[in-house]
Amino acid sequence: MSEVIVHHWPRDRAAALAALIKGDAPVLLQFATPQTTQRDAARAAVRDALCVLLADYLGCAPEAVPLVSIPGQALRLDVPGALPGISVSHDAGISLVALNAHGASGIDVMRLEDLPDWREVASDYLGAAACRHIAASARQERAQIFAAAWTRMEARLKCLGLALTEWTPTLERLLERCGAQSFMPAPGVVATLAWRRTY
Template sequence: MDATVLWSGDDVLVIGIAAVLPRAEARQRLRAAVREAAAQWLQLDIEAISAESTPGAPPRLLLPGGVASLSFSHDEGLSLAAVHLHGAVGIDVMRVQDIADWANLARDYLGPQVAEELAACPDALRPLLLAQAWTAREAALKCAGRQLAEWDGVALNCHLQAVETPQNFVATLATIRGQTRRV
C-alpha cells in the first residue's frame, strides 16, 4: 500500500495517500490503508480490523474488543485518515490555492474574526491562511460530530494541530480534550 504515516502520538494515527485518483477509488484505497496501518500500529491481524461508515454518523474503526474514532478527508491529489483510540477525531486537508470568492466564504463559514484577519493579511499569504483556517474549522466540526454549516459562533472544544503534508496542501487534526473511550 502506498500510504504514509504522517503523524503518530497520543493514541492518534494519521495516514495519507498522495495520488490523483477518482474519489471512489481514493476512498476505497484509504480505507484499506487505514486497516493496514492500524494493524501494524496496534500489532493486530488485519483481518480483525474493519472500517465502518454509516450515512449521517462519523466513521468508526472496529477493533477486537472495541471501537476507535475515524475521520477521512480528500482533496485532489491527497487523501488523509485519522484514527483516535480514546476519543473523537477530525481531519481535514485542503490544497493551498487562490479562491476568488474567499471573502464571502470566510464570512459565511469561518466567522467575522477570521474574515477580518484574512482581509487584513497580504494577498500573497491569503491562500495559505484561508486553507489553515478552513481545515481547522472543518476538522473541529468533524471531531464534534457536526456537519459543515454556515458560521453559528459556537465554540468547539477541540485541540487543533497542523499535520505536515506534501507541498501545496494544508491539513489539521482535531481531538477533544478530556474525552476518553477505551478500546
C-alpha cells in the same frame, strides 16, 4: 501536542502501528492518491490500507477487521471501546487519516487555490474575526491563511460529529472544545488535525 507527525503509507506502516499502540496522541496517516477530485478510488485505497493496519492493531486478518463504512458518516470500528476516533479527508493527490485511541478526531485537507469569493465564504462560515484576519494578510499569503482557517473549522466539526453550518458564536464555543493544529503535509497543501480526549 507539540508536533504533528505524519506517517506515509505504506512506508511508515510499522511506525504508525507502534504509535497507535502507544496511544498518547492521534496518529496521522498520509496516502498518495489519484490526482483527481473523484474520490471513489481514494476511498477504496484508504479503506484497504486501514484494514491492513487495524488487523495488526487488533490481531486479526485484514478481511476480519470490522470497519464500518456508511456514506455520509465517519468510518468506525464495530468493536466496543476500540479506537473511537477515525477521520478521513481527501483532496486531489492526497488523502489523510487521523486515528485517536482515546477520543474523537477530525482531519481536513485542502489544496491552495485563489478563491475569488473567499470574503463571502469566510464571513458565512468562519466568522468576522477570521474574515478580518484573512483580509489583513498579504495577498500572496491569503490562500494559505484561508485554507488554514477553513481546514481548522472543518476538522473540528468532524471531531465533534457536526455537519457544516454557518458560523455563530455558539458554534465557535463548541469548536473550542477540540484541540487543533494546522500543518502542510505537502507543498501547496494545508491540513488541520483536531482531537478531543474523552478518556
